[in-house]
Amino acid sequence: MLTGIEIENFRGIRKGKVDGFGAVNVVVGPNGSGKSSLLEAIFLGAAESNQAMIGGESVRSVLTERHNERNFPSVDMHYGKDGERVIEVIYDFEGNTAPLSVTKSDIGWKPNGIQDGLRRWFAASKFLDIRLLLDTAVEQALWDAVLAIRADRDIVKTLNEVYKLSIEGLSYSKHSDVLKVLFSNRNYSLNVDDLGAGMRIALRVLMLAMLMNDGALIIEELDAYQHVDSMPEFTRALVAMARENSTQLFLATHSEETIGGFVEAAKDEGVGFRLIQTSLSADGVLETASFDAIQTSDLHDAGVDVRQGG
């Protein structure tokens, strides 16, 4: 499990360190406080070996396309857009460290490579941002793997619980290359894209969470398009799947309901929760404060808006 990270010269972060990650990590803070850069820095280790992530999407393209960058590494990834500043990220896995270096033309584990176990952790990790969450290519790429372990049944059950639906099953149409949703109370099927955006996002996240094995599932704006009423069940299902598949969750949010959902889900599932508040100074120093589930609840009950950080 990733327990800490030290970051230098990556995106808006000139320098920063976060300790004490848990199984479920929710990152909060105002816009521009370093949340996304922190999530990307966690995922940067996966970009060392330019593997495919989901479908045609490679790890590196996930990190570049969200910023409209053409190359990896791009000069824009370096603090101050200064390619001469070497990006250094030190990952701490319960005492085992993995130092990553990124220059303007190269990325690599320094000085002696990385342990195989940690390499597998990065290889298993996935990053979902809003672009991928809304991309139908996700289910196109994952459907066969979902069907192979009949995870479709669990997904249907969870979608019915979260959204109070009567879905009977999911079926892939080769003809139209789209996932169909079959309802027990309708005489016709719907394409996945006919569902509301919140449900589509949940479906893609759940499919991926079912297929994870070790590594980190990093999700930005998980709660985009989600109604607050669906968050408790959705977060509970996601945390349960992550626990079963030994997957660490890293999420960024602006939503109090999302924080509350993950706090309760982590308590129920008996997994470690960390709320991580971020703040980025004008000269690029990332400051953070972190709280466990009980402390987060205590602050919330005390009348503190934990999203603000102060």
Place this chain on the structure above:
Amino acid sequence: MSVVVMAEGDVDRAVVQAIAPGMKVLIPKDQATGREAATRRAALTAKQVDSREILLMLDWNTHTEDQLVAEVTRVLEKNWERRGLEPTDRRWTYDDLRSMRLVLAGTPADQRLKAWGVDRFMADDYLLALCLRDDSLSAFCDGERHLTWIPQDAASLEALLVELAEVFGKRGTVLSSSKRYIHLIRAAIGFEASRATFAEVLIKRAPETARSEVLGDLRRQLTGS
């Protein structure tokens, strides 16, 4: 980030809001009360990434300053995961930017309260002191014409309270806090809203002289000047 106040109870919060309206007072969403809960929550609030100064307002109750400082230090050390914290002028420092300062509510040096058998000191002490002044009592009553009984002056209210305290004393009940006297006053005059509302109205209507003389020390503690 402005100063944030974590107070022990509803009356404490109402008093702070009435005398220092610019301060952000945290209003809890639950019913958790007590010194330990307030201190723990203040400690966590102070740790937040963009926190600056947190004011923890506690009642003196029956304690000495040393006892309260020791208790707060113990809770802070646990929640800040530090050892050997030493306050300076009731201020504990988390780092260069973040700190927590203790504000103590109540008037343990008030000889009249002591003579009445009060040995638990709290924010209600200020309310009782305002009720026992002609200027603030009449300002309060002027705006509350619907009350069932309007005391003629502070002396008549004081006489009533002393008499009631004797009656209770004979039945073995000691009025050991000004909170109990405030209960009696509210019952006697027929003020039906909460003690916190009573505090808010009483302080807001009090003339500046009375506010300054009764609440000046607390205001100085809150503002640090």
